[in-house]
Amino acid sequence: MTPTLTAxxxxxxxxxxxxxxxxxxxxxxxxxxxxxxxxxxxxAMKQPAHLALHPFGQIPTWxxxxxxxxxxxxxxxxxxxxxxxxxxxxxxxxxRAVAWMFAALGTVEPPIVERSMALMLERDxxxxxxxxxxxxxxxxxxxxxxxxxxxxxxxLDGDFSAGDLMMVTVxxxxxxxxxxxxxxxxxxxxxxxxxxxxxxxAFADQLAVFEASQAGEAGGPRACQGxxxxxxxxxxALNV
Ligand code: GTB
Numbered sequence: 001m002t003p004t005l006t007a008x009x010x011x012x013x014x015x016x017x018x019x020x021x022x023x024x025x026x027x028x029x030x031x032x033x034x035x036x037x038x039x040x041x042x043x044a045m046k047q048p049a050h051l052a053l054h055p056f057g058q059i060p061t062w063x064x065x066x067x068x069x070x071x072x073x074x075x076x077x078x079x080x081x082x083x084x085x086x087x088x089x090x091x092x093x094x095x096r097a098v099a100w101m102f103a104a105l106g107t108v109e110p111p112i113v114e115r116s117m118a119l120m121l122e123r124d125x126x127x128x129x130x131x132x133x134x135x136x137x138x139x140x141x142x143x144x145x146x147x148x149x150x151x152x153x154x155x156l157d158g159d160f161s162a163g164d165l166m167m168v169t170v171x172x173x174x175x176x177x178x179x180x181x182x183x184x185x186x187x188x189x190x191x192x193x194x195x196x197x198x199x200x201x202a203f204a205d206q207l208a209v210f211e212a213s214q215a216g217e218a219g220g221p222r223a224c225q226g227x228x229x230x231x232x233x234x235x236x237a238l239n240v
Pocket of ligand 1: 012013019020021045057059060070071072240
């Protein structure tokens with residue numbers, strides 16, 4: 001049965017591949033698994049039909065026969081376990097690749113998302129300028145640690161794995177911030193991943209969705225100096 005993924009019908013990132021359906025698309029391209037995409041408006045994401053699939057009313061979700069999943073990490077892990085190409089065969093190496101997935105989502109992503117949220121929601125606050133250096137510093141600490149571990153290697157632990165896929169999608173959120181550029185080996189790591197044919201296919205597919213959504217539409221989210229500032233639909237507390 002062909003699995004179905006949900007994604008924004010009009011992504012606030014303007015097709016830059018930063019929404020979390022991109023991870024799943026990329027994983028599916030890496031393992032050569034066909035899939036379908038069901039596009040959702042912000043309104044539809046908060047309706048009972050979608051809340052039955054995702055308790056927090058977000059994308060992405062995954063449906064495959066009787067199985068329904070939410071959380072991009074769980075979905076990518078599910079794909080990686082069922083199809084060859086994203087996890088090593090050796091049991092210990094496999095466990096380490098999963099550890100890198102958790103590291104990406106649980107250790108590296110939180111300070112990056114906290115910074116993004118502050119830029120998006122708190123820019124007009126009088127204390128914002130005083131808060132930003134602390135947010136930057138927390139990101140920088142994780143980047144330095146990750147950069148030291150990666151060293152001169154191409155990937156985090158041997159061959160490219162779901163751990164790298166997840167880490168790269170987390171680091172991409174720093175585009176335009178100038179922070180990634182402070183660690184040239186991490187910048188090269190992201191570029192290396194983005195050059196993978198599977199990544200290019202997934203990126204093109206999500207971009208095509210955004211471009212189709214723009215036909216005849218004015219306004220909406222805007223990109224400013226390389227960073228994304230989403231315009232939230234009225235009544236929606238967009239989580240990024
Ligand atoms: N932990 C969950 C997961 O990994 O699946 C988080 C899912 C999540 O945050 N989904 C977001 C969502 O549905 C879309 S990806 N938000 C709507 C809501 O909560 O109402 C996050 C995202 C959105 C926009 C940008 N951007 O504009 O750059 C980047 C990432």
